[in-house]
Amino acid sequence: MTVGTLIVAAGSGERFGGHKQFERIGGVSLLDSAIAQARSVSNQIVVALPLGYELPESTPELIYTFGGATRTGSVANAFRVLGDDVEYVLVHDAARPFASPALFERVVAALARGCAAVVPAISSVDTLKVVEGGMVRQTLDRSSIVRVQTPQGFARKVLAEVVEAEQDATDEAAIAEQLGYPVTIVAGEELAAKITLRSDLDRWRIPRVGLGFDIHPFDPDGGGDLVLAGEHFGPPGLVGHSDGDCLAHAVADAILGAAGIGGIGDLFPDTDPALRGANSMVLLGECLDAIAAKGYQIHSIDATIIAEHPRLGPSLGALGRALGTVLAAPVLVKAKRAEGLGALGAGLGVATFVVATVL
Template structure:
């Protein structure tokens, strides 16, 4: 059973204020998200782009789209290699359509349907309005909001394209040609991005809290490193360089991303991390977080120690961390006022709060 997907991404985004398909959503553009889901079920993916855009979309073949949606679909269809059994047509403006939605459409096609569309029930009361007046109220129990991907047998879509008819989507033309259009359950995640607010609604925030502490080291000459900055004073006992500030920031970041803690990634029993530069460990955590479609928005950290006095170094620590996480960072210092082991100068602790921003998890 061969499946191909045509991704329509040739629009100008007039209501968005520009070509929305290239806007970033997490660590990918909208069109890249759409292609990623399509690749999971397709032997080939064809993307129709605006005529003025010369861009490579990884995992897909690109073609020049047309002035209308129907023309873009025709040009993408013409670029197919061979005649796959099923062809899906998907909008780049629905970047978070889950793979399971693609699979539902394909399953219904495999069960004998000629045309399949995903749809969600309509929650609002819908009224027909003409000249500012309601002419009738529609029965919402029978109404559905149609999404993509829409699925077709190859020959059916060829007929839709060959008809020369235009429609808001290809299923509309299939209806006009007399084909029965079957419906499967849609997905709330397959929301369409039309305006910038729609895009913002797809982005969520996550907050993580990190805490790290190390005792003073009795090793002669061991430097005290905090936030990647060497400051006067005895160093800290640790498997790595003992940078409690970097460790706290990393822990907060990993926690916000749902990955775990820094000890899960860089075990203090692993010889590979003996004396490791904690800025490099922090950079590795940033790469993991970005791999999940998240980015750091802000870091707020506090170092707790009796000595040394850290105020001359705090701004440099913040700048150093900013250079790794690519986001604003604030580093503060507090005295423990003689309370407990920290108050006796027996070690250093650091706390950090990290705010992440990224794609809302797709739910189906």
């Protein structure tokens, strides 16, 4: 059997506050996740994108086209460019990016058994009530009510009639039902939950952890100021290509590592003469932009400075606030002594360890 999947990704995301289909989780857009999940059963995928959007280059297996002003219009536009050899058609929402390949396979298996239209659904565990004017008017029997999801599957002839009907509906199965076709239910899954509001993203964000470390020796000539998180503590300063801010550097390493980008040296190599004496807090802000571009945001920062001198206890709150202002995230800064052990214990330099959590 030949299966084509139409992915509806042309909505404006009014309730979300923007085009949610291009929002990233774990560095991957919701749309790309939906495409990846559909590949296991699809001989061809057609994606309907917003009008005016620059269409990516298409291939025979993955075609991009423009959607319409409504969901029904978007499905119709995508259906028109579907290959003639496609026997069965799935319609899937880009806003359901984590529907599993197993769910796609269940829908396709039902079509292969001869079902005209197939929808995945899950039972409601909540009591359902009809409300009017802020008052409960009726309590429904939830045993006969299900929540319908996508992908929804259709014999090609059935979806052709749905498109030709030019009726507006929240899903194509509703139109098929109105046309007299039986609609078969297969087991849905919570993974196929729809992302509607920006807050819906939180349930899908998986924390990632990065470890940062940096160490610099004190300038033996005593020149310059010790700089930590952009704050100056007087001489002697630390030797470094930039301003030697080992706290900011370790934080940068931690957040870049958590996002899978690399380290601060990958973005700002110490061989670049333009970075001589650079303000590391400015560089840290650019590292934040880099992880944001991959769809990550900082959840928390935990930093430990190891130094014999100066005494940093009274300044730790200020250091955390300085970092928190740049990163727009909670930052905890602690200080420890090396208790006379090694070069750090001898007061020859400063080191910092940082653990960063990003979502």
